[in-house]
Amino acid sequence: xxxxxxxxxxxxxxxxxxxxxxxxxxxxxxxxxxxxxxxxxxxxxxxxxxxxxxxxxxxxxxxxxxxxxxxxxxxxxxxxxxxxxxxxxxxxxxxxxxxxxxxxxxxxxxxxxxxxxxxxxxxxxxxxxxxxxxxxxxxxxxxxxxxxxxxxxxxxxxxxxxxxxxxxxxxxxxxxxxxxxxxxxxxxxxxxxxxxxxxxxxxxxxxxxxxxxxxxxxxxxxxxxxxxxxxxxxxxxxxxxxxxxxxxxxxxxxxxxxxxxxxxxxxxxxx
Amino acid sequence: xxxxxxxxxxxxxxxxxxxxxxxxxxxxxxxxxxxxxxxxxxxxxxxxxxxxxxxxxxxxxxxxxxxxxxxxxxxxxxxxxxxxxxxxxxxxxxxxxxxxxxxxxxxxxxxxxxxxxxxxxxxxxxxxxxxxxxxxxxxxxxxxxxxxxxxxxxxxxxxxxxxxxxxxxxxxxxxxxxxxxxxxxxxxxxxxxxxxxxxxxxxxxxxxxxxxxxxxxxxxxxxxxxxxxxxxxxxxxxxxxxxxxxxxxxxxxxxxxxxxxxxxxxxxxxxxxxxxxxxxxxxxxxxxxxxxxxxxxxxxxxxxxxxxxxxx
Numbered sequence: 001x002x003x004x005x006x007x008x009x010x011x012x013x014x015x016x017x018x019x020x021x022x023x024x025x026x027x028x029x030x031x032x033x034x035x036x037x038x039x040x041x042x043x044x045x046x047x048x049x050x051x052x053x054x055x056x057x058x059x060x061x062x063x064x065x066x067x068x069x070x071x072x073x074x075x076x077x078x079x080x081x082x083x084x085x086x087x088x089x090x091x092x093x094x095x096x097x098x099x100x101x102x103x104x105x106x107x108x109x110x111x112x113x114x115x116x117x118x119x120x121x122x123x124x125x126x127x128x129x130x131x132x133x134x135x136x137x138x139x140x141x142x143x144x145x146x147x148x149x150x151x152x153x154x155x156x157x158x159x160x161x162x163x164x165x166x167x168x169x170x171x172x173x174x175x176x177x178x179x180x181x182x183x184x185x186x187x188x189x190x191x192x193x194x195x196x197x198x199x200x201x202x203x204x205x206x207x208x209x210x211x212x213x214x215x216x217x218x219x220x221x222x223x224x225x226x227x228x229x230x231x232x233x234x235x236x237x238x239x240x241x242x243x244x245x246x247x248x249x250x251x252x253x254x255x256x257x258x259x260x261x262x263x264x265x266x267x268x269x270x271x
Numbered sequence: 272x273x274x275x276x277x278x279x280x281x282x283x284x285x286x287x288x289x290x291x292x293x294x295x296x297x298x299x300x301x302x303x304x305x306x307x308x309x310x311x312x313x314x315x316x317x318x319x320x321x322x323x324x325x326x327x328x329x330x331x332x333x334x335x336x337x338x339x340x341x342x343x344x345x346x347x348x349x350x351x352x353x354x355x356x357x358x359x360x361x362x363x364x365x366x367x368x369x370x371x372x373x374x375x376x377x378x379x380x381x382x383x384x385x386x387x388x389x390x391x392x393x394x395x396x397x398x399x400x401x402x403x404x405x406x407x408x409x410x411x412x413x414x415x416x417x418x419x420x421x422x423x424x425x426x427x428x429x430x431x432x433x434x435x436x437x438x439x440x441x442x443x444x445x446x447x448x449x450x451x452x453x454x455x456x457x458x459x460x461x462x463x464x465x466x467x468x469x470x471x472x473x474x475x476x477x478x479x480x481x482x483x484x485x486x487x488x489x490x491x492x493x494x495x496x497x498x499x500x501x502x503x504x505x506x507x508x509x510x511x512x513x514x515x516x517x518x519x520x521x522x523x524x525x526x527x528x529x530x531x532x533x534x535x536x537x538x539x540x541x542x543x544x545x546x547x548x549x550x551x552x553x554x555x556x557x558x559x560x561x562x563x564x565x566x567x568x569x570x571x572x573x574x575x576x577x578x579x580x581x582x583x
Binding site: 016017021022025026028029032033036037099102103104105106107108109110111112113268 | 323324325345348349353355357358359360361362363364368372373375376377378420
């Protein structure tokens, strides 16, 4: 009880903290909390690994399918399981719902923090979780016999795409979490992921899909992300599929970021 | 330091609109502890949420620490601290870690943030619990940490919204001690409370809010003096009998459970009149006393005169 609460030799910056430092510090808090609860990502990681093993076990030895999918079914299906891991980005929304419920979100709003930084840091948490899972899945794929045509650098590019996709998915989950303020509702909203994923060339190349699925897949950003990742695994460094994947991933992340920030601003009508 | 000018908040629209705060104006000088007193739903917390920039006002304005609420919310957020009714703490963080993080977010460099963390842990007596998760803290420890978090940026103005609600007497006393330290440091404090004893103990001046309006302002002594020199207190065996006694005695008698209190300018004379009235009505009290008025009496008198219940 002897400290001076207002005086003292250390003082805060009058002009506030730079946006980048806010994002860094807030993301660090989210990551610290996530590391203390590793079990949160285990179910989704388990499902992704399960799909990899089951798909590979089911189709990997079928000569017709192997021929259709470029010679190594593992190379074809690995990006699918990496995208499955994107659902982990949903943890970002749940994290923000926890902050809403504990009152910590409001505490942050009363501080001189950018709402964009608050939203972006939660999205980065989701993206980092997705990337971490992608690393484990790719490592398992390599052990099983995946052979990326673009080499080790191609795998880094694959991870970059998974981070971008995770960022977009996390933005969606943050927006739904803020909209509903309810953990169960936010979690339910992540199920939109399944139609997005399955209405894309998941098990077969695009030209092998039924015409009605092709029509949907053509406007589904998942298609371009998946084909960009696959091109790294099967064809090597092909500019056009990679450019389309980059555009689809960046657009998805940007749209969901803008949406999440708008929701945050609308839900928090601070002066 | 705080100048509130006709601040209002309306929730909803049309027939469903609720005016939670109705053109409230008041001024708090630098270093003053100002208490906003009122029952649940009186508009205290809504006022604080607006002044801490967490809720946009429907109309009106305020200047806080030199910044305008309508045009410089960011300036206010940098200059004030707020410990709101529900503590805003991350249960996954450690107490010390949270204070250090907040210091960094307010712009302290790493070394200064650690220094500030330790200062605040000492202030609220949580140094020994610094490495424990906040989720493991008791209610009183959370309140104290919340207060520390509100002080990280060395605020010139501090908002405390019902800081001791739900706390045991020892924890309440600890918070009061900490507010006492703030008083000595010259921080301007706006405190809301339902506890009249708390306002009496801590506040230099008090505004009583009812139904979204400020209905009375003054020092606790002024408000009590406005009621008269004495208070007659009568206890009854049943609430129904106490209610009957209030109607027999008439205003300004007010009831709190089985107890009826009557402010009076001349206690002994009024006591004789009251005893006569009760005897005439055939009502017997179980005890009777004459004392000085408290802030409870001020509050109950205002609430009774407005025809509102206090919900207890």
